[in-house]
Amino acid sequence: MPSVRPLDTGKSLSSSCSCSNKIYVAVHERRLDELRSGNASLLSILTTPVGMEYMANFTACSKCQESGGRCGSSPCLDEFVCYCPDGPWSLACSQSGAGLAALLLGIVMFLIFLVIWESKKRKTHKISFLWNRKAIGDHNIATFLESYGFLSPTRYTYANIRKMTNSYKDKLGEGGYGSVYKGKLNDGRVVAVKKLKFSKGDDGRDFINEVLSISRTNHVNVVTLLGFCFEGNNRALVFEFLPNGSLEKFMHGREVGESLQWKTMFDIVVGIAKGLDYLHRGCNTRILHFDIKPHNILLDEEFRPKISDFGLARLCPQKNSIISMSEARGTIGYIAPEILSRYYGNVSHKSDVYSYGMMLLDLVCGRQIDNNESQDNSEMYFPEWIYNRLERVEDVSIHGVMNVDNNKEFERKMIIVSLWCIQSYPANRPSMNRVVEMLEGSLESLQMPPKPNHSSPTTFVFGSSPMITTRDNFC
Structure with a gap:
């Protein structure tokens, strides 16, 4: 039983x-x-x-449910029990456990925020200052520019631009980018206003490049940006006025009576080198110009050179000298070979050194750099022709320079430096800091560079376009 x-x-x-x-x-x-x-x-x-x-304590049950538990009773004792995720409790789930979970969740969220913030900070420090590559609205671009506070120059309305230029009455020049007009600020200062052309599909990237590149500089050999206008399709840049215009008009005897003294020309060459060295080393962010040529070198009333036109510039951290590009950018005849072919090496600040060297050769030897010139006439590659004459100590006259002193030392020094700068491989070119030292040092201390290679990009055929630009990856 x-x-x-x-x-x-x-x-x-x-x-x-x-x-x-x-x-x-x-x-x-x-x-x-x-x-x-x-x-x-x-x-x-x-x-x-x-x-x-089942006799339940409804007050206790309500508190249990509010704390995230389920109501029940003890299997051994006739008592109310609140079943919680961390075990049974007498009345309600422990708040210390929930508080700990909330604290851990808060710490995790804070760490995620720090990672995202640091990532955005690095991207901002790189340039871009450079923003989303997709086309964005006018308001967003303006907000982007203004977000840099004191780094951003004065913003003018389109009405301000029309007023300061007297409705674009005094035109100083014109190029593929637009036109330059003479203007005057309310305080009486004379300025140059660069009114940019607007084309369909233009997302404002080159405009932002130029504004942010120049606004971060402060050097006697770099043009000063005073303000900008971004209003719908109307975009303009306001610069300091440089009365002597571009270096280009003093080359090749293009303007009757426009001649420079040897010392003046040499000082211009050294000043450009110092300006480029500043862009490469003097800023917190390295600035690569990518369009160094006589047209983009402006001269003030004392013939001090100032580098201008930063529309193709790239900004990168100082530690990052090598950058990524998907296509060539620059002006034909001044483009470094590595920009056209990775066979020669990586694109870097040495690409500006090459452009400087070609500009110097053009300036010193009085012959325009033209890819269509002489190549089909069985003439020798131009830098090699200069090199051979230099070896034979033959005269290579400078056009547009008053050679009253017959000072061949300046001439020879500038040619040697230029030939060093246009070496085909970037590793063989000097930095701009070294270029300054070579120009300011003695002629006897300079060594002859290797003979230029026939495969220089000046022998390439590009067609009729004088400038090559790109939509490339940011560094």
Whole structure:
């Protein structure tokens, strides 16, 4: 006969089996008495329904549910129990566990924020200052420019630009980018206003490049940007006025009566080199110009040179000298070979050195750099022709320079430096800092460079376009 014992809320049967298993079943007390007296079988008792009542503490249950638990009771004691994720509690789930979870979640979110912020900071420091490559609205570009605070120059309205130029009355020059007009600020200062042409699909990237590149500079040999205008399709840059125009007009005898003294020409050459050295090393961010040529060198009233036109410039961290480009950019005849073919090496600040060397050769030797010139006439490659004459100590006259002193030392020094700068491989070219040292040092200290290679990019044929630009990857 199985043993039985009563429970608190009804009765329970315990049946001992051969396998030593125990099963507890709630039964009605009256039916248990019938079993004892032999008036009922065990099976009938087990199949008789038993009514159960659960007496819950509804106040405690509400608190339990509010804390994230589920209401219940202890299997051993007649007490309320709140079942929580971290185990059963007497009234409600522990708030210390929730607080710890919230704290850990907060720490994780803060670390994610720091990673995102640092990533954005690095991208901002690289340039770009350079923003999303997709076309963005006028308002966003203006906001982007103004976000740089004191680094951003004054912003003018289009009405301001029209007023300062007297409705574009005095035109100073014109190029593929647009036109330059003479203007005057409210304080009486004379300025040059560069009004840019707008073309369909222009997302403002070159405009932002120029504004942010020049606004980060402060050097006697780099043009000063005073302000800008970005209003719909109207874009303009306001520069300091440089009365002597570009260096180009003093070359090749293009202007009657426009001649320079030897010392003046040499100072111009040194000044350009110092300006480029500043762009490469003097700023927190390295600036690569990519369009060094006589047209982009302006002269003030004392013939001090100032590098201008930063529309193709690239900005990169100082530690990053090598950059990535998908296509060539620059002006034909001044483009470094590595920009056209990676066979020569990586694109870097040495690409500006090459352009400087070609400009110097053009300036010194009085012959325009033209890819279509002489190549089909069986003439010798121009730098090699200069090199051979230099070896034979023959005269290489400078056009547009008053050679009253007959000072051949200046001439020879400038030619040697230029030939060093146009070496085909970037690693063989000097830095702009070294160029300054070579120009300011003695002629005797200069070594003859290797003979220029026939595979120079000036022998390549590009077609009729004088300038090559790109939509490339940012560094």
